[in-house]
Amino acid sequence: MTIRNLQYLFSPASVAVIGASQKEHSVGATVLNNLVEAGFHGRIFPVNPKYDSLRGLKTYASVGSLPVVPELAVICTPPASVPGLIAELGAKGTRAAIVLTAGLSLHPDGQALSIKQMMLDAAKPHLLRILGPNCVGLLVPGIGLNASFAHTGALPGKLAFVSQSGALVTGVLEWAKTRGIGFSKFISLGDNADVDFADVLDYLAGDANTYAILMYVEDIKHARKFMSAARAAARSKPVLVVKAGRAAEGAKAAASHTGALAGSDAVYDAAIRRAGMLRVFTTEDLFGAVETLAHAKSMNGERLTILTNGGGPGVMATDALIFGQGKLAAMPAPVIAQLDEVLPSTWSHGNPVDIIGDAPAERYVKALEILLKNPESDAVLFIQAPTAIVPSLDIASAIVPLLKETSRNVISCWLGSNASAPARQLFSNAGIPTYDTPEEAVRGFMQIVQYRRNQHLLMQVPPSLAVDFVPDRERARAVAAAALAEGRNILSEPEAKIMLAAYGIPVVETRIARSAEQAVQFAQEIGFPVALKVLSPEISHKTEVGGVVLDLETAEAVGKAAQSIQQRLSELRPDATLQGYSVQSMARRPDAQELIVGVTTDAVFGPVILFGQGGIAVEVIDDNTIGLPPLNMVLARDMISRTRVAKLLAGYRDRPAADVDAVCRALIRISQLVSDIAEIAELDINPLLADAKGVLALDARIRVVVADKEAGVDRLAIRPYPAELEQLVDWQGQALLLRPIRPEDGEAHVDFFHAMLPEDIRLRMFIRMRELQPDQLARFTQIDYDRDMAFIATRKRDDGRDETLGVVRAMADPGNEKVEFAVTVRSDLKGKGLGSILMAKLVEYCRARGIQEIVGEALSENVGVLNLVKRVGFEVKPVPGEAVMALRLDLRGEKLA
Known part of the structure; x- marks a missing residue:
C-alpha cells in the first residue's frame, strides 16, 4: 500500500487493547501492562466484556461501546474474531491496528478465503493499516508506547529496528537495553500481510526522530516496491540489513550455469548493495556498524x-x-x-x-x-x-x-x-569509533568502505556510452516466438547467437548442419579451422556428452568428428534427439580470458545478471557476482571489479589488458536484452572471450517461456528507463525530443545549470547557488522511474551531444497519489512556449499514472511560473505569512477543499 495512515500506527493519541485481560502471562494482560508501565502519553481503552476495569482503567465490552474512536487498536483475540473486529474498527473510524494473533492463514470451515485475506478485505474499504498478524508488536519509546507482548521495554533513542522474526525482537530488546542502546521505533512485522518493509522504510525515511534504520530480513515479497523504498530511504540516512538464510540450499536444477550459480542469497546481496544499504552478518555488527557510520x-x-x-x-x-x-x-x-x-x-x-x-x-x-x-x-x-x-x-x-x-x-x-x-x-x-580488538576495528573500517561503495552505486552519475546503440528488438522477439510456437523452450545455439547479435554482442560465424555431409560443406565455406558442436534440444551442457570438438583443420576431420559425436550421444544419452551440428569458425585469440555472462530469473527479484570467470569448470571455480538490471557503465564496471578474474582482465606478465569497456558494454546489452524480451528466463554466454580486441561470444544457451509482453518491465526489481515516454515535438520550427532524464545526462545538466541566470536559479531553488554539488546532480539525473519523473526538452548540438533546454519534475508520494512539481527553462529561452510544452507533458503523464493531485510552490515574485500554471489550470493561492504561492491542479476533475 503506502504510508497512508501510518501516523496512527507510530504516533497514536489513543490505543484500544482488544482482548485485554488480567490472566497472568496472557497476551492481552501483557500488552495492557506494557502500555501502562511504559507511561503511554495518550488514552488507553481496554476492551473485554468479562471485566469492568483492568489496571485501574475503565474496560469496555466491545468496540462499539468505546466512547471515542481509538487511533490505534491492538488485537489479542482468537483468529476467527479478527476479520469482524477489523470491520467494526474500520466502520468506527480507526485507521491502524496491530494484530498479534497467529494462525490467520487457516481457511475456516473449508472456505476459499483464509482468515488473513478476510481481515485484509475488511480493512480495505476503510484504508485501515494492519501491522502483523503473528507479530510481537510495536514500541515507540519517545511517546511511551509499548504496544507489544515483549518481556522488556526499550530505551528512547534515534535508531529504528524492524524485524520479521519475533524471537529476534525480544532478544535484541534485551541485548540493546543492557548496553544502553535506544530506539525511535522498534517494529515487529510478523507476517507483514499489509504493512511491510517498504511501507516502514518509506515512513522512517521521513521520520525526524530516526537517524538510522536497522533491519532483520528473512524474505521480501514485493521486490519493486521494496527496492524503490530502500533506495529512497538510503539516500537520506544509513540503512543496515541483516539478511537471514545465507547458507546455500543446494544446487538447483537449471538449464544454464547461471541458473545453478545464482543462489537467492547472492541475489539479496546484490539488491542490498544496489539500494545503497549496508549488509552485515550478525546482530552485534548491526549496532556496531551504525555507530561507526554515524561518526564516519x-x-x-x-x-x-x-x-x-x-x-x-x-x-x-x-x-x-x-x-x-x-x-x-x-x-x-x-x-x-x-x-x-x-x-x-x-x-x-x-x-x-x-x-x-x-x-x-x-x-x-x-x-x-x-x-x-x-x-x-x-x-x-x-x-x-x-x-x-x-x-x-x-x-x-x-x-x-x-x-x-x-x-x-x-x-x-x-x-x-x-x-x-x-x-x-x-x-x-x-x-x-572505538573497538576492543584490531580485527573488530578493521571490520568497522571496511563497513565504512563498503557503505561508501554502495552509496556511490546509488548516487553515481555514470558516463554515457561512446556511441548510441539501437538493438534489433523485433528480430530477437521473432526468434523467441518461433521457438515457443514449435513448443520448444531451449533455443538452439545458432538461434541464441542470432538473438545476441541483434543486441550487438559479437558472435562467431555459426551455421546449422543437418547432417555430417552438410557439416563438411559448411566447414569448407567458412574456412578452416572450425569447431563442431552437437545440436540437440535435450542437451544443455554439450561437453558432458563429448558434443564439442575444436580445431578441426580438414574436411575429413570434420566428418570423423560428426560421426564420433553421433556415436557418443547414442551411447551416453539414447533419449536425446540429434538435430544436427553447429559449425563455427574457430576463434584464434590466445590472450583472451574466458568469461561467463548470464541471466536467470529469481523468484523474488526477477531477472538478475551474472558475471564471472567462465569455462567448463565454472561451477567449481565459483568466481562470479550478481547484479540487477538495468545496468550502465558504472554498475557494469562494479560487477567486474568484484570478481577475481578482474585482475586477469587487467593484464599480467606479457599478456595485455583486456578491453574492459567492451565487457561492460556486453553486460549492458544483455541487461537491455532481458529488459526488452520478457520471454527470456535463462541465458548463458560461456565462454565470452575478452582480450585487447574486445569480446566474442563462442557459445550461448537461452531458455524462453511464454510471457506477458505488456508486463515485461514489471518483472524487473528496478524499473528501467521508460523509452516509451519519449516524444518528438515541434517548437519554434525545430524538432525537440521530450524524454525522461537519464543518469547519462549529468554533463548536459551541469551545462544547463550554468546557462541559468543567478536570479532564475534563486526563483527556482529559493536560494542562491553557484554550483551543483555531486549529490545534487545525482539526485537530479538518477531517479526512480517508479516514483519520480523528470522530463527534459533536448536537442542535438553541432558536436552531436545532447543539449538540455528545460526540465519539468514530479516527485511522488509513496502512494503515487500526489506529486510535487517544479519546472525550469533555460534563461535565454524563457517566454517562447517551452514551459507550456513541458507542463503539458507532465500533466499527461500524471493522468496516465492515476495521480490525483499536482502541487507545488513558487515565490510570489516568480510571475513567469505563476502565469504558466494558471494557463494549465492550476489554482494559485498565497501561503499565509510567507512570500510564497501554493500551486494545485486537481486531476480528479473537482475542486479541492
Whole structure:
C-alpha cells in the first residue's frame, strides 16, 4: 500500500487493547501492562466484556461501546474474531491496528478465503493499516508506547529496528537495553500481510526522530516496491540489513550455469548493495556498524594507515585488512622522512607504523599529525596496548583534540579492559569509533568502505556510452516466438547467437548442419579451422556428452568428428534427439580470458545478471557476482571489479589488458536484452572471450517461456528507463525530443545549470547557488522511474551531444497519489512556449499514472511560473505569512477543499 495512515500506527493519541485481560502471562494482560508501565502519553481503552476495569482503567465490552474512536487498536483475540473486529474498527473510524494473533492463514470451515485475506478485505474499504498478524508488536519509546507482548521495554533513542522474526525482537530488546542502546521505533512485522518493509522504510525515511534504520530480513515479497523504498530511504540516512538464510540450499536444477550459480542469497546481496544499504552478518555488527557510520566522515578513498605501539597488534590488523579485501596506505619517502624526525630509530619504517611500546603521549601526537596529512592515506587506525610507562588516559587526552579537528576518518582500538576503559570512554564521548580488538576495528573500517561503495552505486552519475546503440528488438522477439510456437523452450545455439547479435554482442560465424555431409560443406565455406558442436534440444551442457570438438583443420576431420559425436550421444544419452551440428569458425585469440555472462530469473527479484570467470569448470571455480538490471557503465564496471578474474582482465606478465569497456558494454546489452524480451528466463554466454580486441561470444544457451509482453518491465526489481515516454515535438520550427532524464545526462545538466541566470536559479531553488554539488546532480539525473519523473526538452548540438533546454519534475508520494512539481527553462529561452510544452507533458503523464493531485510552490515574485500554471489550470493561492504561492491542479476533475 503506502504510508497512508501510518501516523496512527507510530504516533497514536489513543490505543484500544482488544482482548485485554488480567490472566497472568496472557497476551492481552501483557500488552495492557506494557502500555501502562511504559507511561503511554495518550488514552488507553481496554476492551473485554468479562471485566469492568483492568489496571485501574475503565474496560469496555466491545468496540462499539468505546466512547471515542481509538487511533490505534491492538488485537489479542482468537483468529476467527479478527476479520469482524477489523470491520467494526474500520466502520468506527480507526485507521491502524496491530494484530498479534497467529494462525490467520487457516481457511475456516473449508472456505476459499483464509482468515488473513478476510481481515485484509475488511480493512480495505476503510484504508485501515494492519501491522502483523503473528507479530510481537510495536514500541515507540519517545511517546511511551509499548504496544507489544515483549518481556522488556526499550530505551528512547534515534535508531529504528524492524524485524520479521519475533524471537529476534525480544532478544535484541534485551541485548540493546543492557548496553544502553535506544530506539525511535522498534517494529515487529510478523507476517507483514499489509504493512511491510517498504511501507516502514518509506515512513522512517521521513521520520525526524530516526537517524538510522536497522533491519532483520528473512524474505521480501514485493521486490519493486521494496527496492524503490530502500533506495529512497538510503539516500537520506544509513540503512543496515541483516539478511537471514545465507547458507546455500543446494544446487538447483537449471538449464544454464547461471541458473545453478545464482543462489537467492547472492541475489539479496546484490539488491542490498544496489539500494545503497549496508549488509552485515550478525546482530552485534548491526549496532556496531551504525555507530561507526554515524561518526564516519566523508572518505574519497579506501587506503588505511595503521598506527600502533606494538608490532603484534599491527600485524593482526594488517592480516584482517588484507584478507578483508582492504588496502594498506603507501608511505611516501617524504612522510617517512618526517616520521624519522619524531620517532626513535627503531620504529617500523613502514605501514603499520610501530612507534614502539614506550611511546609517550607526545610521540603519538607528532606521529598522528604527520600521518593525517599523508596524501596516500584516507583513514587511520589507532591501536594502543596499555603499558606501565604511560597511562592510556593520558594518551587519549593528548590526541582527542587533534582527532576532533581532522577531516580524515580515525578508528581506534584500545586493547585491554580495565586499564584502557577510561581512554576508551573518552574516545567514545568524542565520537571516535572505538573497538576492543584490531580485527573488530578493521571490520568497522571496511563497513565504512563498503557503505561508501554502495552509496556511490546509488548516487553515481555514470558516463554515457561512446556511441548510441539501437538493438534489433523485433528480430530477437521473432526468434523467441518461433521457438515457443514449435513448443520448444531451449533455443538452439545458432538461434541464441542470432538473438545476441541483434543486441550487438559479437558472435562467431555459426551455421546449422543437418547432417555430417552438410557439416563438411559448411566447414569448407567458412574456412578452416572450425569447431563442431552437437545440436540437440535435450542437451544443455554439450561437453558432458563429448558434443564439442575444436580445431578441426580438414574436411575429413570434420566428418570423423560428426560421426564420433553421433556415436557418443547414442551411447551416453539414447533419449536425446540429434538435430544436427553447429559449425563455427574457430576463434584464434590466445590472450583472451574466458568469461561467463548470464541471466536467470529469481523468484523474488526477477531477472538478475551474472558475471564471472567462465569455462567448463565454472561451477567449481565459483568466481562470479550478481547484479540487477538495468545496468550502465558504472554498475557494469562494479560487477567486474568484484570478481577475481578482474585482475586477469587487467593484464599480467606479457599478456595485455583486456578491453574492459567492451565487457561492460556486453553486460549492458544483455541487461537491455532481458529488459526488452520478457520471454527470456535463462541465458548463458560461456565462454565470452575478452582480450585487447574486445569480446566474442563462442557459445550461448537461452531458455524462453511464454510471457506477458505488456508486463515485461514489471518483472524487473528496478524499473528501467521508460523509452516509451519519449516524444518528438515541434517548437519554434525545430524538432525537440521530450524524454525522461537519464543518469547519462549529468554533463548536459551541469551545462544547463550554468546557462541559468543567478536570479532564475534563486526563483527556482529559493536560494542562491553557484554550483551543483555531486549529490545534487545525482539526485537530479538518477531517479526512480517508479516514483519520480523528470522530463527534459533536448536537442542535438553541432558536436552531436545532447543539449538540455528545460526540465519539468514530479516527485511522488509513496502512494503515487500526489506529486510535487517544479519546472525550469533555460534563461535565454524563457517566454517562447517551452514551459507550456513541458507542463503539458507532465500533466499527461500524471493522468496516465492515476495521480490525483499536482502541487507545488513558487515565490510570489516568480510571475513567469505563476502565469504558466494558471494557463494549465492550476489554482494559485498565497501561503499565509510567507512570500510564497501554493500551486494545485486537481486531476480528479473537482475542486479541492
